[in-house]
Amino acid sequence: MTLNKMMRKTGNFLLTIGALLTFATAVIASVGSVLDKESKAFVDAAVPAIVSGWDVGELQKRASDEFNNSVDNADLQRYFAILRKMGTLREYRGSTGEAQIAISFLNGVEITALYAASADCDEGAVDLQLSLIKQKGRWLILGIRITPRELADDNNTI
16 A cells, blocks of 8 residues: 555544544534533422422422432421521522533443522522432432521531
């Protein structure tokens, strides 16, 4: 094989790899945008449902098995009893965050998301941080931290 043919084959190979990488990047960006919209819609529906009446059941029905199995129900009930003193939801201020796709040999493809949200209640504002996981096509809460702004220095983590 001549040097010219070898260079041409190498160039064609590199162009093919470049085209495949470009295509893969476009697909991932498109999927990522869809996941961001889905996860944001989940958070924007879940937070008002949980905060409006400080209902543990509203959290638990949106939570992953990992969350429900790792949290002591009595502790959760006590913490929500404290949060009920914040009063009812006056205004949900929305959320910011994004979804992530992780690929590993151990877990395969794992889709997660991290969000921050805030809400105003009768007796003050609360900030929330939520970690989500997508399992079997459904977004679920993997972890949640709810902090009344008046207690922002306190570590109230569920």
